[in-house]
Ligand code: ADP
């Protein structure tokens with residue numbers, strides 16, 4: 006299956022045509038100030054390419070989780086103000102999504118102009134489970150493009166959503182992958198087909214239950230899965246160790262035991278830490294010490310100690326595996342990296358990713374935040390995925406409605 010790309014659309018010619026673009030402008034705000042404009046900067050190139058080519062660009066996007074009706078605090082106004090500062094083209098924001106303002110401003114666009122429609126989630130039909138409701142909203146979006154429109158999906162972070170502005174519009178207009186979506190898909194394809202081996206996956210984060218589906222799908226695909234973060238304690242419990250007050254999902258122990266059993270037959274090796282950093286309590290300034298992973302209750306903190314990071318021996322062993330790999334996917338911090346005292350494991354993994362000759366991919370919101378907080382540059386990694394949920398669902402082997410609808 007292949008999808009058409011933005012470059013193909015531009016080659017077809019877009020001058021004077023209305024092109025609907027789904028962008029990811031879901032930026033964090035402090036009141037009306039954009040605190041991280043990364044997604045706006047990332048969205049700019051596709052909009053600019055279309056504007057340069059003379060298109061009349063209609064941008065749709067969501068911000069936050071409004072409940073299907075306009076709410077001032079979820080207006081795209083601050084995001085669009087920042088876009089306008091960065092943009093070499095004229096950009097305006099409609100006061101509504103498909104109402105009078107959108108129609109009037111769309112009608113007044115000249116070639117190369119950009120109009121952002123107000124938050125698509127101000128309309129309850131955007132996220133409706135009812136195909137007809139979503140379809141009706143999509144019809145109104147598509148109507149703004151006149152009779153020669155096209156659709157470009159550039160919002161990778163939303164491709165796992167069957168929403169009107171992501172999925173339904175693509176069933177009604179000639180549709181194309183924007184550059185952000187195209188890059189993500191190419192990267193994820195490398196992780197799932199023709200993967201260069203050894204393929205090492207590093208999994209961490211807080212809850213094992215968030216990652217079960219991806220672990221399941223990686224059995225037999227990854228050569229090695231390195232286990233860190235809060236989920237490592239459910240793995241330790243699954244092999245019979247006590248974990249004191251550490252994060253434990255007791256109900257998932259049988260599931261993890263099943264994975265451990267299936268893994269060796271599938272040719273996938275799990276590597277569980279042999280040492281961990283145990284703290285007296287969950288706090289930045291908590292007392293802490295390194296103990297063997299099978300003796301967590303023997304720390305000075307006894308049965309109340311909590312494991313907040315992988316230990317140095319494990320971190321070094323993980324780093325060796327990463328450096329010997331040809332492909333590495335990392336999702337989930339190794340410890341509570343938000344506290345300096347428990348960030349060493351996560352830092353060691355990030356460092357190893359920058360030193361390995363392997364193709365490296367970092368996925369997950371907190372993982373991406375961690376590498377930046379710890380002072381690494383995006384350019385030190387092969388790829389940092391912009392869509393945590395979407396990339397995990399892709400690796401789980403799920404159908405992503407916003408991607409498959411672009412296939413033809
Ligand atoms: P991502 O967003 O990259 O997918 P997750 O959301 O799964 O990652 O997990 C990130 C969180 O996991 C971080 O906030 C981190 O503090 C937490 N975490 C990591 N190790 C532990 C631990 N040992 N105990 C509790 N929380 C942990």
Ligand code: MG
Nearest residue numbers: 369370371372
């Ligand atoms: Mg997260």
